[in-house]
Amino acid sequence: MLMGTQIETGGADMKQLIQVVCLAAFLPCAAALAQAPEYNADNRLVLPADYREWIFLTSSLDLNYDQAVPGAGQRSLLDNVFVNPQAYGVFSKTGTWPDKTVLVKENRTAASAGSISKSGKFQTAVASMELHIKDEARFPGKWAFFVSDGKAPAQLMPQTASCYSCHAQHAAVDTTFVQFYPTLLEIARAKGTLSPAYLKEERATAATPGAGR
Ligand code: HEC
Numbered sequence: 001m002l003m004g005t006q007i008e009t010g011g012a013d014m015k016q017l018i019q020v021v022c023l024a025a026f027l028p029c030a031a032a033l034a035q036a037p038e039y040n041a042d043n044r045l046v047l048p049a050d051y052r053e054w055i056f057l058t059s060s061l062d063l064n065y066d067q068a069v070p071g072a073g074q075r076s077l078l079d080n081v082f083v084n085p086q087a088y089g090v091f092s093k094t095g096t097w098p099d100k101t102v103l104v105k106e107n108r109t110a111a112s113a114g115s116i117s118k119s120g121k122f123q124t125a126v127a128s129m130e131l132h133i134k135d136e137a138r139f140p141g142k143w144a145f146f147v148s149d150g151k152a153p154a155q156l157m158p159q160t161a162s163c164y165s166c167h168a169q170h171a172a173v174d175t176t177f178v179q180f181y182p183t184l185l186e187i188a189r190a191k192g193t194l195s196p197a198y199l200k201e202e203r204a205t206a207a208t209p210g211a212g213r
Helices: 002-025 027-035 085-094 162-170 182-191 196-207
Strands: 055-061 077-083 102-111 122-134 143-148
Touching (some): 055 182, 085 182, 162 196
Antiparallel strands (some): 077 102, 122 143
C-alpha cells in the first residue's frame, strides 16, 4: 500500500516534472521570444505583428488630456490598448508589470455615419500607434515610449517628451494608466500596487461634489 502510494506519487511527480520541463523548454520560451520587444538597426521598435491577438485592456473615445471638450471640427479618435499575454499573466498575480512588457495603444479614426449606422461612433483606419515598453537593461528609466504611423517601425521618444512626465505623475501603476483598464484596476487595488500619487488623486476626486457622475 505504502509502496503503491509512493510509486503512484513518484509517477505523478515525474509526469508533472516532464510537463514543467516541456512547458519551460518550449511553449513559454517560444511565446516569450515572440512577445519580447524587438528593435531594428536604427533603434526603432519593430511593431509586434500579432498584437491584435494579445490581451485587450480598454477602448476609449476622445480621451483628451489638455481640454475638457474636443474642439469644433476636431476628428474623433477611438483607441484600443493591448498588452502581451505573458505580461498580463504576471500582472494578474502580482499587480505590476514584468520586464519586457509591451503595451500597445492603437488609435483609430472614428466615423459616425456609415453602413447601417445613423448615430454613435465606430472605428475605422489606424491613425497612429503608441507603445510603452518595459526593457530594464535598455532604458535608464526602465520604460520607454515609442510612436508609429501604424505601419513603419516605431520611433523612440526622448526622455524629455511629455509622455514620460504625464505617465510618471498621473498613471496608477508603474507609469501605466491602470485606472483606465477596468480589469486591471481591481487587481492592482487588491495587490496594493496603486501609486500613492494616484490614491491621493482618487481621494481628491471622490471628495469633489459631482465627481464620478
Ligand atoms: C497628459 C497626459 C499624457 C501624455 C502627455 C501622454 N499620455 Fe499616454 N496615456 C495617458 C492616459 C490618460 C492613458 C490611458 C487611457 C487611454 O488613453 O486609453 C494613456 C495610455 C497610454 C498607453 C497605453 C499603455 C499605458 O501606459 O497605460 C500608451 C502606449 C501611451 N499612453 C503612450 C503615450 C505616448 C507615446 C505619449 C507621448 C507621445 C503619451 N502617451 C503621452 C496620458 C498621457
